[in-house]
Amino acid sequence: MAPTEGDLGEVTYDVVGIGDDSVLGERLHIFGQPTGDGSGFSLMAVESQVLCGRGVTDQGLCI
Numbered sequence: 413m414a415p416t417e418g419d420l421g422e423v424t425y426d427v428v429g430i431g432d433d434s435v436l437g438e439r440l441h442i443f444g445q446p447t448g449d450g451s452g453f454s455l456m457a458v459e460s461q462v463l464c465g466r467g468v469t470d471q472g473l474c475i
Contacts, residue, residue: 420445420456426463434474436465 420443428437439461444453464474 421453428463432465434465436463439463 423442425440425442426437427440430437441459441461442455443457443459444455446452447454462474466475469475
């Protein structure tokens with residue numbers, strides 16, 4: 413499906429190697445849209461998700 417005007421662009425970055433034994437890192441989903449003059453992008457939202465190295469507990473915590 414082709415993008416339509418108003419759709420947000422998205423990039424994903426995995427930040428790993430933070431030195432914790434249970435948390436592997438963090439995944440960032442970054443959303444933006446082109447600026448009106450086309451010279452760059454405007455940040456619209458950032459979502460963060462913890463990456464667990466060994467699994468999760470029933471409560472959703474990294475083990």
